[in-house]
Amino acid sequence: xxxxxxxxxxxxxxxxxxxxxxxxxxxxxxxxxxxxxxxxxxxxxxxxxxxxxxxx
Numbered sequence: 502x503x504x505x506x507x508x509x510x511x512x513x514x515x516x517x518x519x520x521x522x523x524x525x526x527x528x529x530x531x532x533x534x535x536x537x538x539x540x541x542x543x544x545x546x547x548x549x550x551x552x553x554x555x556x557x
Contacts, residue, residue, distance in 0.1 A: 521533075
């Protein structure tokens with residue numbers, strides 16, 4: 502029974518993370534982990550971006 506509960510918890514965490522990524526990508530966010538995800542383009546022009554989009 503403990504194995505079943507642990508498996509359900511892990512599956513729910515994976516599903517939740519996958520759904521969060523799906524929703525964020527559908528909203529057009531380019532960098533999900535970026536704290537300024539929606540504003541990064543504006544801040545990049547001002548050289549204040551978090552550099553998550555840079556190729557450096």
